[in-house]
Amino acid sequence: MSQLLQTISHIISYVSIAIICYGAALGLLKFIGNEFGRLNRSLSLEKTVQIKIEVGYYLLLGLEFLIASDIIDTILNPTFEDLGILAGTVLIRTGLSFFLNKEIENIAQNQPQQDK
Template structure:
């Protein structure tokens, strides 16, 4: 059973890395596309804000998966050192998630209107 849970934890970790990399790559491609549109005079600041929000959501999702993976690892190896490392990791990742989520909400509320490109 431990082998299955350990494998599951590793799969979740790799999935989280894939999610973060996918979101970053997608955001980068959209950003480059939007920047290149400056040459056609169709640049959109609102689109840049939307890209930032989308990348933030991928980062949040990836962080949540990483926390789940760390929890599974600690359940499998419950030493005091591992618990301390998990506590520190969860606190840091939760704080990152909290502040990133607040920033995304703030950006979404104060979105640049389409007519102010």
């Protein structure tokens, strides 16, 4: 059973890496496309903020999976090092989530209301 949980933990870790890499690659492609669009004056700088928020969501999702993996590892092999890694990951995720949510709220408040 322990080996199965360890394998599941590794799979979850790889999934989290894939999510973060996918989000970063997608954000990079959108950013490059946006910059070329700005050169042609067809897109605005505000799109960059939206791209940043989208990449942030992928980072948060990837960190959620990393936390799940670290929790499994900590349960299977509870050492102070594992607890430290788990605590660090949770702190990073909480900080990112807090600041990302603040930024989303600020963007929502500063955007003009569009007529439907």
